[in-house]
Amino acid sequence: MNIERIHVWDCVARFKQGVYTNSRCQKSTTRSRVFQILGTGGWKGFGEVVFPFALAPYLEEELIQAEGIFFSELIGKNVDHLMGRAEAFRTQEAHWSSVAFAFETAWYDLQGKQQNATISSILHGKRSHRVTPYISISVSDQRELREQLRAKTKYEKIIQLKLTNQSWADDLAWIHQILDHHPPVELLLADANGKWSVSEACGMISRFQDPRIIWEEPCATYSENAQVEQMTRQRVMADQCVGSMGIAEQAVREKAVSAITIKPAYLGGLSTSRYLLDRCAERGVRVRVDGPWCGGIGAAAVLHLAAGVESELLIASCNLQAPLETLAMPGGVVEFPDGKLSPPEGPGLGLKDESLDERFGVPQAIYST
Template identity: 30%
Template structure:
């Protein structure tokens, strides 16, 4: 089997619940997703997707991703997509970095591998360890009243895991989290995520206020060193996200940062091949993982589901289906959450039937 062509499609995704606010005055009300379709001489196709949250979240933006794919895609022509080692070597031999662009191409090759084998990608990623996936719902920065209202609506739908965005005034953030903790009750998972938005002094103030609450603290500051100081001062279980991009940074987060959990995103690390390696490394080091992506639609959510379903036993803290936040769906809103839970598609590859009706003609074609 050889790759004969790669199509690149664009899709504007809009937020189903309106504007979503992060620390640092970053606001998401929509984003341009990039989808790739890889065709082969065997008549089998595979899909991948990458979508930056905003250009100010991680070092990736739509124009840069598509420019990188223009360099990477020709290097994959003629390759066997089932040989992920060859795919990775060709990608890395063409461009250093560019994880978000590589992620879409890598995921499409995993989709092809599964379709060729007649197996779900999760089976090939380590086996389906769990079909019932614990999903969290992200709650944007807001005042206590607005946050409480969103949490109440989610609780009514059966959601019991929340990622609460913070990173503004630390005392107000603590008050908001305390209210949600009381609201959610025993057994709820509460992740307090600043997305690296606090300076060290504000993070320490917040951490002291959160110390007696049943929460995980995620990436309070921009650097590993600052987050480690907050962890040591508070004793809170710490989730590292933005600073974990490869094996050395993951080991440093555990060894130097006191990580309890690492958050692995497909577009941050370069796709399923590298996410699987980091996921299993984390499990071997005794820390749990969150598996997700920055943003995206049905294709990104399916890739997340396969990586989460095949995580080693006991290693998965939580995951999320990013397509729950979007209005646009290219595969019938599959996978789809229900009452805060999800399952992995059981068809071969990613297990999706992607329609091009929303996508239209390709932005570019490489053959």
């Protein structure tokens, strides 16, 4: 199959709660680039360039300005060139990994549709299962935290709490609020977003001996986080500090932290993430599979990866569309009454074969012969 046309849209989604806050930045919107590849025979494949949450605007524009080159080069080529270009993007600066992820997503979508198979079955060679999600909470004060907890259901048992990293008193109070007053919680991911020094992290973590806590990214680097786990003997999860394949593989090989996150949009695609999952399974390193907040295409791709991971290995995944107003986007996540998630049923991403032109209107750019 050859690529005949590519349609591209700019997609900006607002956060439902107004502003989403973590220790690195505050944002009211997220941005992605959605594209539709039309191949010979009428086949359609979808991709979404998911910009990292804290990516500088000038770097977003750098990727957008380069579209005219890398999309034009694909016209008339076999769809397998998508995977070749993804490999090339992974050799560039880190923010190009999001483009590699989008290209691989489109390739897997097309392959799944041609084979009448889901992306999950192509990746894992077996039937996917439903995934336990985590719920991410970002608040500015304890009153807001109480309100959010009241809205949670008995099925929401894994909570990620974005810590302020500004007031230890607030962070302590918020952690106790969840552990002491929210009975359904089975696991709390206390996320410092890499803002603590090793000594600060050890000082905070030593105040707790609750086995329900995993301390997510207390420090900025993998080596610091490994040191914190060694010193405190409490579970640490490495997140964005293992955002490159080299460091992620080192973390798995050394097994110096209890868990890592696998983010296909940062690691350069589904194939590289699948490779890393295999290494985690061999070493017994537990994982969380997710990524930056995004639309339905990116969310579905990530869930297809998560849905084939053995439950003993997978801590959780999440609905990456959940905090966003994404009415125009295809629904990339299926939520069940028991709170579990799965990607949509159907070949490829499971987003059927609808034309994105009908959802988004006139494309911002069209590339064709």
